[in-house]
Amino acid sequence: MIALVDCNNFYASCERVFNPAIRNKPVVVLSNNDGCVIARSAESKALGIKMGEPHFMIKEQVKQHGIEVFSSNYTLYGDMSNRVMKTLAEFTPNLEVYSIDESFLDLGHFFGKDLQTYAWEIKNTVLNWTGIPVGVGVAKTKTLAKIANRLAKKSSKANGVLVLQEPEHVKAALERTEVEDIWGIGKQNARLLKHHNINTAYDLTQQNDSWVKKNLTIVGLRLVKELRGEPCLQLEEVDPPKKNICTSRSFGTPVKSLCGLEEATALYAAKCAYKLRQQGSCASAITVFITTNTFANTKQYYNSRTIQVPTPINSDLHLIHYASIVLKSIYVEGYIYKKCGVIVSGLVPENTMQLGLFDGADTGKHRDLMHALDGLNKKYGQAMVKSAAQGSSKAEWLLKREYISPCYTTKLSDVPVARL
């Protein structure tokens, strides 16, 4: 049996843990740049605030109902996530951290145990140890556990915990689940299924395999088998190294000049380099893209370009160097830019890297330099030591975060508070 444990309204719950004054108030958390609503407390959902709604469109309701608004504080959420996951790890030796607020737990070893009792123990312990409320769904496959978790949260009788074990309970759950609410069925496939009069998860399990494969590909077939109780998705306990890494942001204030874009691109390139080093990889290709504001009624421009680098790299300085070259090749004057980003791909392990025959990258020197730089930044705060190309920490294009909360649980916030 597999449990899916999912934190309720995770970001909003994190804000509440250290701020008791907002525990009974409607809370929303905004995306980067204070753009859209990405997390809502139960009270905010009840007020009709929608997921993804732009902040500026709900300002009236915020005022009227006294909604507590927060910029996203990923330093805080990341740390709270670690606490939750550590707590969950006490309950099973085999666990997959699926996202910042979700984990799959292998409960196969506890088959003799009363799973209902065990699931409640998990829920109560996470709340007691971290202050974060969670829902627990237990079933034979990941996809069924997802369904159990969803129903656990919806049903007042379940009250956050649901174990689907008996065939008649599984069938009832499948009948109560619309196809668009199945994990792995998105908008397009839901439309297609409804068109064929397949409305619930139960309907879907009754289709024959070749029809499913033809219409939903091999991915859909796996999903249907999982719904029937046949495991096709393994628990992935160690996350495989990433194949691509991307850093991109919208600007707090739009940027016109090449100089502004160069600073932003350098910053994102350095972030990509850091992420590469964290997973022990080097990149053999780098992509830069720039775009104007697609919502604005102004001249539009989007462009991106990828180049291969002679030898795979993961030094800030190398990434910044190549990113700058690519940026200059796609920049056109006269547009108002809203966003840019850097993507690194063709990732290879740094320790088994094929060096170039005419390697001019000074790989060893850069490795030592970056090691020192990462050490300093870990000790003294993010970007305390950085390339001058990344610009000032007061740059106007940096993220807007008007409603940021303190980083309650970490010594150093990622908003710089001290200067060397």
Next chain:
DNA sequence: TCTGGGGTCCTAGGACCC
């Protein structure tokens, strides 16, 4: 005034090989 960021997997089709 104002609209997020970061990933994965699969398929079809083209280019190429013998």
Next chain:
DNA sequence: TCTGGGGTCCTAGGACCC
């Protein structure tokens, strides 16, 4: 009238997830 058979690799685009 009629034009082989079997592969691999790469890329773009679409669908999905949080």
